[in-house]
Amino acid sequence: MPELPDIENDRRLLDRQARRKIIRAVEVADDRVLRKLSPAEFRRGTIGRRIVSSRRHGKHLLVGLDKGGWITLHFGMTGALVACKSESELPPFTRLRLELSGGSALCYTDPRRLGHIGLAEDADQFIAAERLGPDALDPRLTLARFRTIVEGARGNAKSVLMDQSRIAGIGNTYGDEILFQARLHPELPIRHLDAAAITRLYRAMRRVLKEAVARGAGSENFVDHLPASYLLRHRQTGGHCPRCGGPIAMLRIGGRAAYYCPRCQPLA
Numbered sequence: 001m002p003e004l005p006d007i008e009n010d011r012r013l014l015d016r017q018a019r020r021k022i023i024r025a026v027e028v029a030d031d032r033v034l035r036k037l038s039p040a041e042f043r044r045g046t047i048g049r050r051i052v053s054s055r056r057h058g059k060h061l062l063v064g065l066d067k068g069g070w071i072t073l074h075f076g077m078t079g080a081l082v083a084c085k086s087e088s089e090l091p092p093f094t095r096l097r098l099e100l101s102g103g104s105a106l107c108y109t110d111p112r113r114l115g116h117i118g119l120a121e122d123a124d125q126f127i128a129a130e131r132l133g134p135d136a137l138d139p140r141l142t143l144a145r146f147r148t149i150v151e152g153a154r155g156n157a158k159s160v161l162m163d164q165s166r167i168a169g170i171g172n173t174y175g176d177e178i179l180f181q182a183r184l185h186p187e188l189p190i191r192h193l194d195a196a197a198i199t200r201l202y203r204a205m206r207r208v209l210k211e212a213v214a215r216g217a218g219s220e221n222f223v224d225h226l227p228a229s230y231l232l233r234h235r236q237t238g239g240h241c242p243r244c245g246g247p248i249a250m251l252r253i254g255g256r257a258a259y260y261c262p263r264c265q266p267l268a
């Protein structure tokens, strides 16, 4: 599932491929991706407009258009941006293609079709309406602010990290990695974290997300490019902890599989 690092790399792809270009046409291959908007409404809001900026907040990507307004993209479980060419064959599972000036195009692909694309007048209002907490990599999310967020939360560490209304951008996969790097059990009640553990969690969150962006999150075989010390390379039943060599365990939290090392991440 795309999380902050994958979507940050989608944002960079968008900047490289589409920034300063004009949207010449929009091909809607599956209008369900637009939810309440009709393809005609989406075209009216986008065709002839120049892409001037991009912004990511958590798992949302916002594409700024000249004369105001934004295209909003959410990637669901399997969404991604793919660079392609105008009038070429659509990549598999393309739901929407933006045809750009200069003959290039960007395709939004989504096999499982749980993502969606929309339009927003104002980026800040959109983020507020989605009830998103601060982005996990926002420089304004200082350790002090993170501590306030954690101290105000209930529930286990994994659920709190994944709660988009508290901190935006972390999902199941990076949640496991961050907790592994911080040596915290996923079911540890967040209220039991002392100041040192909160600091460890904050630093692991920043380090893991930045590292994943830098190493090409979202690209093929990306996990192989992560440091050997990362849980993600061993995150499966029968896997072994890269730190102690012990077996990786799995439990379910909120219906999702959480992988961890019982030895390195004790509950108490």
Ligand SMILES: [Zn+2]
Pocket (backbone or CB within 6 Å): 241, 242, 243, 244, 245, 246, 261, 262, 263, 264, 265
């Ligand atoms: Zn271990």
